[in-house]
Amino acid sequence: METKELTAIQQIAEINYITPENSSFKLTKNGFVVAKIGNAEDFSRVFLSRAFPHDLPDEFISVSDSEQNELGIIRSVGDFDDESAKIIKAELERKYFSAKILKIVNVEEKFGNSTWTVETPQGMRVMSLKDTFKSIIRIGEDRAVVIDEDANRYEIESLSKLDKASFRRIELYL
């Protein structure tokens, strides 16, 4: 009985790894990722999600079908050939969008809300944070993700590399 039960649990916990050997990825003519995984006969649309988006963005990538059923996990994108890795990475970049904050030009606080003017590679952005402290997620000692009131994401890749004036403007909230 014990063996049987363990087998059932093992089956549930088993990670079905998607490897270059058991899968193949390509793009449709309109740029969607389709894959043929395991014994599947045809290519079908797949959706990718990072299991550890903050610290392992290219590892443990969950691959699901359009019904949100997980088909398997990619252990590391680096295991795939350049062409497939390029497709997977590009899809992940499309799914996870956050503007990089290069400089914090101004922070205005009013009645507990704050408005940040920041410089990003896409130009100047003005974002509103409803509750400043809650809107900043620290990742490790040096990184931070800022989520504005619309749920847009901004990333400060290195707090220690921010210029002194930028850091001083947000130091209080960190």
Added chain:
Amino acid sequence: MSKTDNLRNNIRESRNKRRARLFDALKERIGENEILFKFNYNLDSENRTRLGVLAVTKEYIFSCHEAEDNEEKSPAVLTAYKIKDYKSFVARRNVGSVSLEGIGEDENDSVELCRSDMSLANLIIDASRSLNSMLDNLDDPDFKVTFSPDTRVCPKCHRPFKKGMTVCYYCADTGSMFKRLLKMVKKEIPMLLVAFSFFGLLSFVKVINPVLQKKMVDEYITITEPKDNLLLGLVVISFSIFLLQAFYKVIEIVRTNMLTRVSTSFMKKLRSEVFEKIQLMSVSSISKRTAGELIHRVTSDTSGIANFFVTYLPQFVENALIIVILGVAMFFYDWKLALLIMVPAPIIMMVVRKVWRFTHRLYHRQWYMESDSNTVLHDVFQGIRVVKVFGMEKKEIKRYDKAIKKVAEISEKNEITWALIVPYMNYLIGIGNYIVLAYVGNKILGNTMTLGDMSMFTFFTGQIYYAFDWLSRLPRHIISVLTSTRKVFEIMDEEIDVKDSEEAMEHDIEGNVEFKDVSFGYDEAEDVLKKISFSVKKGEMIGIVGRSGVGKSTLINLVMRLYDVRDGQILVDGIDVKSLSQHSLRSQIGVVLQETFLFSGTIYDNLSYADPEATREEIIKAAKMAGAHKFIMKLPDGYNTKVGERGHTLSGGERQRIAIARAILRDPKILILDEATSALDTETERLIQDSIASLIKDRTTFAIAHRLSTLRNATRLIVLDKGKIAETGTHEELMKKEGIYHSLVLAQRKMSSMSSSENGE
């Protein structure tokens, strides 16, 4: 207008211009009157900034976007898609962006129509709904598509209003917030004014007192020549000072009493208004905030506001009066000295204020660090069992050490800074006294002023500088009270999304329930229930079955109208639940949930919560029916046993039986059992099955149960799958069908036989 507002406006205006140009390009291809609806987007499929406009006509979707970012004259790229080439449209929520996809029959035919960051997400979500409704009605030439996203923006700053918002709090100005608060304190204003006038009296006493002291020093203490009636004069002046002090104290007591009365009355009013508003808000509005946050709004924020009105505002009046009255008095005595004292005072205080702001910033940071270390303590003490079980004591010690090390470092830094700053601050604040000393001392030596003058001026100067110092700190209190006010008003102004209509009616429910094409989702982008239709006759028991997260609890939440449906209707006895008063509807619905919450109070209080009019006999009878009486009687205090936060802890099964007794007492027309017996062991469940059977008799019942065997007697079972009704029928019918229900039952049987074998049964 601030620098940020200017920049925001510039960005908006530039984008509007660019979008207008795109729209012009679009109009060259299609006539404006052909467009059924249109909306803006701002990213391309690679998440690069590209402004675009998407316009929908009867047959086509036209997407027009810039080829380059930030190029005023970037050429417009126009693409057309035929609506009927797609089987559906999906608003796909990514992380930080949302895209609209047309799903074709073949993977290769699917296409991304547009993409946007989250600021325009609601437009894309609404558009996908409108496009799908167009697809559903392709054969209907009279079909009129609706596209009505919430596009309200603040007229001043143009920030979009979020769901439920009626006022923009980025633009709320100090004056209007105070005006509104004054309106709330309207009744107390006369008493507040009387209390303020007492401040005038007190300030006046503050002037008279040093004048009398001056007289005493100059005319009776420092005299060198003998004087007639010296003793009498000294007694009269001393007695006057004594009387004045006594008068001062009496006025102070009366004033404090008045302010306390105003404060408590205002706080009570404010708290009850905020609490009442929260009670009226829908579950979804309340769930957006944590319990701690709401408690903070009702208690700390309201007391902060009341405190401002009865402490800071009167003190402001007092200090302002002191500056005016003592200032005038000093000018009256010696205008040169008055100028020497008054002119530098505001400048000195501005410097002082700057220093205070700097130190406040330092301490604010320390406060947050301390709060962080307290969070560690809170976590560890709350989860002490987990810490012990996993043997993580050392890790937690390290974690706490790290947190307090940070606090220690910043606190040391702050203390050193503080020790360096304070002497200079005191020097600055006391500078007036040095001026008086130098000026008056010189005059005394020249015999044009007396020691009494010096005592009086020193006192005046001290008071004036103290008042300026106090006033320099006032802005911080104002900011704090305005933050509290903003948060309180945000709740007060929030639109109630589930509300009674003006013609909401009371209705004696019979128990017929009908779902007509009901769609609903907590998240705008994804519907949990999609076009659900079924009807239930009075007295039927409906078992709702399906995998976790399929929408079973959502369905019964909609019956109770805890949320409003997005599309379709729920009818009770043929009347839309939106036309019934919420009280009328819910007072006739009984609920037994998986988790039963007991309020602080006795078991009796908790039972009578369902029916405050119930007699003791009725309560005991209900408890007996629910199988609760037996365990209640084993408790030393019986029905008077205190339960809840500070009371006796009941087991899950015991709490569940209390919940069943509550439902029995309520005598509902519609009964909802959401995993009502899941917390009970099989034996206990068997014992109370009879009570449940008598409870559901002749009542329309909706039951959700993980243990499918408990639903065996249901009149009908509804199996939900992927948000839709997948199967309906009796247990026997569904078993014969060998569909989803059949496989769920088999899986459960397999599990239970496995656990029986394991237990050696």
